[in-house]
Amino acid sequence: MRKGVVPNTSGLSIQTFGKIKSIFNQKNWPIDGYFHECFFDEFCKLMQELDDQQQDTILSLTEEFVWVRDSEYIKYFSAVFHKLIVSLDISKHKNIFICPLLPEENFGESKSSVALYYVIKSNLISIQNQYNEFNIVGIDAPQSFDSSKFSEKSILCLIDDFIGSGETSNIGAQFFTQKKGIEKSKIIILSLIAMQQGIDFLQGRGYTVFATNILQKGITGRKDGNENKYRTAMKKIENMINVKSKYEFGYSQSEALVKMMHTPNNTFPVYWLKNKKNPHAPFPR
Structure with missing residues (x-):
């Protein structure tokens, strides 16, 4: 979200937008990169493409996401x-x-x-x-x-x-x-x-x-009772954005929730796979 630019959040509820903003604030994530990478804006646009269950899944997983700058x-x-x-x-x-x-x-x-x-x-x-x-x-x-x-x-x-x-x-x-x-x-x-x-x-x-x-893996082995729900939602997301089989749930099914200097392909592809079906991946490789 470049200075002075308000993201288009028409496809998001006030509650969902607030949760996204809260995650970025709590994790001290940058809104933009040094070269106008619009992390927050792209994340909001990604969420607009998802249904309520998918949004809930991504929000919950993102709360556990680790970004080492x-x-x-x-x-x-x-x-x-x-x-x-x-x-x-x-x-x-x-x-x-x-x-x-x-x-x-x-x-x-x-x-x-x-x-x-x-x-x-x-x-x-x-x-x-x-x-x-x-x-x-x-x-x-x-x-x-x-x-x-x-x-x-x-x-x-x-x-x-x-x-x-x-x-x-x-x-x-x-x-x-x-x-x-x-x-x-x-x-x-x-x-x-x-x-x-x-x-x-x-x-x-x-x-x-x-x-x-x-x-640990982001979905498999969860202790909050949401493993099956999140797995179903993520499979639908990955089908929607045309994830290749070798990268389903991240390379080697790692189910990582990580961004380093570069986003590893072990991370769920919805975060990094940028293509026509997923043009707003917030952390592209």
């Missing part, structure tokens, strides 16, 4: 890194290598893990000063990692901003186990936000995982 990345990283530090035995661990986590096919690309890494790198001196009992080393890219410098008292921290299904993280970690000869016991995966589904997947493959916030 770029400026918050270092705060979230400081929290998860501290979780790691307090878990370590200083007599067994001395060197901590930090490296972005991404599949080999994405090496050289500007992925979110790389963006997070450079935020961390710009604060590396402060991080080292805070935890001066350890030697903390930044590795700009997986292919730059020199395993000959990796001693018995070293651990490798692979970092990303979000873990959804865990599949991509697993592929990224395999580069170090298969091509760099690093044991899984020496690898720790750190994420700002992670789905429990993804953590379980990675732990089942032998990796240790820490996250600042761990999220």
